[in-house]
Amino acid sequence: MKEECKKDFERISEYLDGELHDDICREIENHLRHCPECRECVDSLRKSIELSKKAAEEEITPDMRKHLRAALRDCFPSKQS
């Protein structure tokens, strides 16, 4: 991996999260225009981030909802009145 590619490889996440200064973003974008390998690296990372975000939703089960409320009512009975 070339030195310039390695530098970008270390900061892609901050780049994708918009956490870098404008001048560093421009530097990275300039490099990406000329480097297909790094472009592919950024694209695949972006895709895997999006996939993780979308595929990870969960919902508590109705039974667990009930258990949780029962445990809380047991623990704080005096506040029921």
Added chain:
Amino acid sequence: MKSIASNPTDHHLITEFKAGSMEAMEKIVGRYEDRIFTFGLKMCGHLQDAEDIAQETFLNAFRYLKDFRGETKLKNWLFMIAARACIRKRRKKKCEPDYEISLDSFIHEDGSDGKYEIPDWSDDPSDNVMRAELKRIIDVAIQTLPHKYRLVFNLREIEGFNTKETAEILEISTQSVKTRLHRARLFMREEISKQYMEGRAQ
């Protein structure tokens, strides 16, 4: 006791709970239980553990809510309690020690960062099999992450906290959050691609 407005703020619910309202407590739980449960499940990988984490989090939260001064958002405070519960649970189970993920481990023999096949999340609601398979792949990959990277990954990526909030919840530096998140993402990309290609080869 007067009933609570239809969409009260967290601050209002906390005040009502301190005044003895069970309705306020239930509203707070209803507001955050799915998120805390998801976090527990993504951290521990088991339904029973996720239930334990959710119970411990809310019980501790209401036990100590009188001390909550509101310097941070209620949601962030709940996740701070939940993260500590996950760390305690892991210690009790005497798991293998965490290991570091190095950036060099992602550089392949040819000097590149490798070729990855990452599927698209299907927007087609009829494609439930594909969605279920992708969800399984992501869940397995998250469980493969070393614990301290998983904490950061789940808070940043799944729960949507920003870098500063994640640092505050875990009581680590923002630089540690950035470093761990980047390595966790690279790790996830490897795992997702590997499992996806294995699945297709079968």
